Amino acid sequence: MAYSEKVLEHFKHPKNVGTLDKASKTVGTGLVGAPECGDVMRLQIEVDENTNMIKDAKFKTFGCGSAIASSSLATEWLKGKTIDEAMAIDNMDIVEELALPPVKIHCSVLAEDAIKSAIKDYQEKNGIEVTVTETSH
Amino acid sequence: MKKLIYLDNNSTTPTDPRVVETMIPYFYEKHGNAASRSHKYGWEAEEAVDYAREQVAQLIGADPKEIIFTSGATEADNLAIKGVFEMYARKGNHIITVTTEHKAVLDTCKKIEKLGGEVTYLEVNDKGLIDLDELRAAIKKNTILVSIMWANNETGVIQPVKEIGKICEENGVLFFSDATQAVGKIPVDVIENGIHLMAFTGHKMYGPKGVGALYVRRKKPRVKVTAQLDGGGHERGMRSGTLNVPAIAGFGKAAELCRLEMEQDAKRLSVLRDHLEAEFNKLEEVYVNGTTEARMPHVANISFKHVEGEGLMMTFNQNVAVSSGSACTSASLEPSYVLKALGLGDDLAHSSIRFSLGRFTTKEEVDQAIELVSNGVQHMRDLSPIWEMYKEGIDLDAVEWSEH
Numbered sequence: 083m084a085y086s087e088k089v090l091e092h093f094k095h096p097k098n099v100g101t102l103d104k105a106s107k108t109v110g111t112g113l114v115g116a117p118e119c120g121d122v123m124r125l126q127i128e129v130d131e132n133t134n135m136i137k138d139a140k141f142k143t144f145g146c147g148s149a150i151a152s153s154s155l156a157t158e159w160l161k162g163k164t165i166d167e168a169m170a171i172d173n174m175d176i177v178e179e180l181a182l183p184p185v186k187i188h189c190s191v192l193a194e195d196a197i198k199s200a201i202k203d204y205q206e207k208n209g210i211e212v213t214v215t216e217t218s219h
Numbered sequence: 220m221k222k223l224i225y226l227d228n229n230s231t232t233p234t235d236p237r238v239v240e241t242m243i244p245y246f247y248e249k250h251g252n253a254a255s256r257s258h259k260y261g262w263e264a265e266e267a268v269d270y271a272r273e274q275v276a277q278l279i280g281a282d283p284k285e286i287i288f289t290s291g292a293t294e295a296d297n298l299a300i301k302g303v304f305e306m307y308a309r310k311g312n313h314i315i316t317v318t319t320e321h322k323a324v325l326d327t328c329k330k331i332e333k334l335g336g337e338v339t340y341l342e343v344n345d346k347g348l349i350d351l352d353e354l355r356a357a358i359k360k361n362t363i364l365v366s367i368m369w370a371n372n373e374t375g376v377i378q379p380v381k382e383i384g385k386i387c388e389e390n391g392v393l394f395f396s397d398a399t400q401a402v403g404k405i406p407v408d409v410i411e412n413g414i415h416l417m418a419f420t421g422h423k424m425y426g427p428k429g430v431g432a433l434y435v436r437r438k439k440p441r442v443k444v445t446a447q448l449d450g451g452g453h454e455r456g457m458r459s460g461t462l463n464v465p466a467i468a469g470f471g472k473a474a475e476l477c478r479l480e481m482e483q484d485a486k487r488l489s490v491l492r493d494h495l496e497a498e499f500n501k502l503e504e505v506y507v508n509g510t511t512e513a514r515m516p517h518v519a520n521i522s523f524k525h526v527e528g529e530g531l532m533m534t535f536n537q538n539v540a541v542s543s544g545s546a547c548t549s550a551s552l553e554p555s556y557v558l559k560a561l562g563l564g565d566d567l568a569h570s571s572i573r574f575s576l577g578r579f580t581t582k583e584e585v586d587q588a589i590e591l592v593s594n595g596v597q598h599m600r601d602l603s604p605i606w607e608m609y610k611e612g613i614d615l616d617a618v619e620w621s622e623h
Contacts, residue, residue, distance in 0.1 A: 085533070093533055099602055116620030117605055118565035120527055120554065124604035142604035146529040150602060195621075 085147055086181040092151035097158050100140040102126040110204025112196040121145035121189065123153050125196035127160055127168070129204055136160050136168060141196075148186040152176050152193040160197065165204075169213060171197055224539045224584045228423075228577030229372050229400060229518060234469070235425040235578070241472040242427065245465035253462045254453065264464045271471025275432055278474040279398075279417065280408035287433045287454045288467055292399040293323040295418030295433035298458065299395045300327045302444025303364045303416070304336055307393070311361030313337045317349055317378075318560045320368050324397055328366070337361070345562045346510035347376035351386065358390045365394050369401035369417075373544065373557040373573055374509030375518025377401070384413020393442060399423055399431075403477035404515060405485060409434055415442045421466065425578055426473030430466035433458075480578070488576045489516035491585045495574060496521070498589045502596055504609070508544075508558055508571060517576040520544070520558070522567040525606040526599040531572065534595030539588045544571035566605075566615075 085093070104111045108129050115122040121144065128138040139157035143150045155176055160168055176182070176190035202214040225233070245267060253268045255261025272283040289295045300314065316328050318340050328338045339357045341349050349367065358365075365387050370377045380396060387394035395416035401407050402417075403424030409417060420431035435457065436442045450459030496519050499505050504524035523531060528543035544555035554568035563571075572592070576585070600606040608615060 093530075096602060101607065113604065114621050117525075117569070117615065118620070120529075120565070120569040122603075122605055122620070142602055142607060144525065144530075144599075144603040144605045145527050147533040149527075150530060199621075 088180050089147055089151040089182070092154040092180070093147040096141075096150055096154040098138075098140050098154065098161075099142060101142065102128055102138065102140050107207055108204075110200040110202070110207065112199030112201075112203060114195045114199055115145070115192050117144065121149045121192055123149065123192050123196040125153060125156060125193070125200050127200045127204060129165065131208075134164050134166075136163050136165070145189065145192075146186075148180065148182055148189040149192065151180050152182070152189045153196065155179060156193045156197055165201055165213070168197060168201060221538060223537070224588050226574045226576060226580065226584075226588055227540045227542055228580070229375075229573065229575035230542060231422045231428065232425045232577050233579055234422075234427055235473060235476055237476060238426055238469045238472045242465040242469040245468050249464075251464070253464055254451065264462075267464055267468045267471075268462055271467045271474075274471035274478075275474045278407075278478045279402060279419075279434060280410050281434050282437060284455075285409075285434055285437050287435055287457050288462060288470075289418075289431045289433055289458055290429055290463075291422070291431035292321075292397065292418045292420035293431075294458075295420070295431050296321070296323040296397055297327050298433050298444055298447050299416045299418055299435075300324065300331065300364065300366060301447055302457070303393060303395065303442075304331050304334070305445035306443050307363040311359075311363045313339070313359055313362040314364045314366060315339045315341060315354065315357050315362060316366040317341045317343060317368070319343050319347065319371055319373075319376075319557045320366070321372055321397055321399070324366055324368070341367075343376075343560055346512075347371060347374050347508075347557075347561050348510060348513070349378060349383075351379065351382055354383065355386055355390075358386070358392055362390070362392050365392055367394075367396060369396050369398035369407065370405070370515050371509070371557060372400050373555060374520045374561070375400070375515035375575075376509040377405070377513040377515065379513070380412045380414075387415075388413050400515060403474065404481060404517065406481070409436070415440070416444070421470035421473055424473050424477050426470045427466045430463055430470045432470070484578050485516040488580065491576055491580065491582060492517055492519050492574075495519055495576075495585055495589060499523075499593070502593060506567065508561060508563065508567075517580075519574045520571060521574065522558075522563070522571040523596045523599075524567060524570055525603050525609055526570050526596055528569055528571055531570075531592075531595050531599050534598050535588075535591040538591050542573045542575075544568050544573065 139160040141153040143153045173190040173194040251260025251264035253264040276283040393415045402419035417434040422428040506522040508520040558568040
């Protein structure tokens with residue numbers, strides 16, 4: 083199967099690979115997927131408490147090229163967004179941006195789940211009312 | 220541009236130039252139909268087919284009359300299983316096969332079940348081998364056929380064919396083997412191994428695609444199959460259809476070349492394969508799948524733990540062509556059923572790559588592949604959260620994953 087140029091670019095030169103201190107109060111961590119399913123994404127956000135702005139985002143992903151590209155793109159999009167704006171990222175935006183074929187849509191769903199899971203973790207840690215509604219994939 | 224290194228010979232082998240040379244005249248000046256009896260064009264074509272039949276028969280220790288040319292191994296598998304099921308309906312309707320067979324056998328067996336037949340699927344152990352006692356125990360009064368592959372396409376594991384042949388003979392049951400991956404690569408003798416029917420194909424042994432054969436034994440016992448294609452009664456009535464003369468001529472030449480060169484090819488390739496495995500074993504958490512005791516000389520199926528196979532392939536697929544046991548491309552996300560049958564967890568099955576070398580693989584290519592793949596594993600592990608967790612000493616089995 084041929085991958086789109088954008089997927090290839092993110093795959094070869096993934097953005098924001100790394101690890102933030104998950105114990106820090108300003109960091110939210112989302113770990114989604116399972117090794118048995120062939121994809122695991124860990125997405126982390128670091129939030130500026132005063133502005134509610136995501137100032138950094140990092141990921142590590144076990145998965146195919148599309149899964150890696152989806153999470154790389156997600157971290158790019160997250161930086162500079164407020165929590166509310168980040169909540170609005172939809173998996174179909176990722177599908178469109180990366181031109182993912184139908185068999186790879188689950189990769190974008192996973193990325194959306196990872197974003198929401200990281201936000202939820204941040205909110206719970208800081209005693210903020212959790213705004214994430216359970217995704218039903 | 221650098222040449223793409225081809226280490227996917229179990230999918231198909233490149234056609235040997237000597238085979239192509241043999242085929243060419245049968246497209247041009249010798250274009251006749253082998254069934255035309257009234258002119259020289261027909262005689263030449265028939266002669267070519269007869270000669271190829273001898274070459275193919277000789278490779279497997281058979282009589283030329285026992286070779287039925289088909290379009291490939293899938294058709295031969297279908298003809299063997301469905302043909303026996305129909306022909307021996309009065310004797311019984313039970314077939315025994317194995318969970319790690321090729322889809323051409325498994326799906327044909329499923330069809331047999333739909334048609335009212337009964338099929339037993341034997342399991343394999345963690346080495347990929349069947350248990351002979353389980354086979355003995357599975358044979359019943361109404362068993363007509365045992366269908367067990369010679370060598371597995373994904374792992375290269377070789378089943379104890381000779382012992383299976385003995386068990387079948389003792390119990391008066393026919394033994395069919397899909398030997399697609401074995402013929403032309405290792406010695407395969409139908410008499411020595413008690414084979415009654417055997418499927419194989421040209422394009423896995425440096426011959427052309429679109430031609431294969433079913434061996435059907437003619438003596439002790441005389442085996443018959445019901446034709447699955449009706450028509451002109453070609454191939455002793457078992458497979459109608461105008462013979463693909465150029466492909467058959469090429470198949471014959473390929474068989475002859477394999478007979479003469481397989482020993483040296485196998486020796487050379489097993490050295491290269493062992494080198495490849497030894498180098499990969501220097502990386503951490505690398506596992507060879509399937510037994511290393513009874514295995515094809517050119518195949519290595521390796522799991523690089525905590526790295527997803529398809530993603531890994533993407534790091535080097537501009538330079539190295541291989542296959543993955545991961546099936547991330549399919550909607551089901553199911554990894555290789557063959558590796559799962561060996562008891563591999565889904566995680567290790569998703570992490571597997573099959574390397575299959577061939578006659579035209581060089582030492583330089585293997586060395587380059589080792590370097591490219593090792594770099595890819597490193598790249599993917601740097602990206603992998605599971606690798607990081609493993610390195611931190613986290614018990615991955617204890618983690619509550621969110622299945623999706």
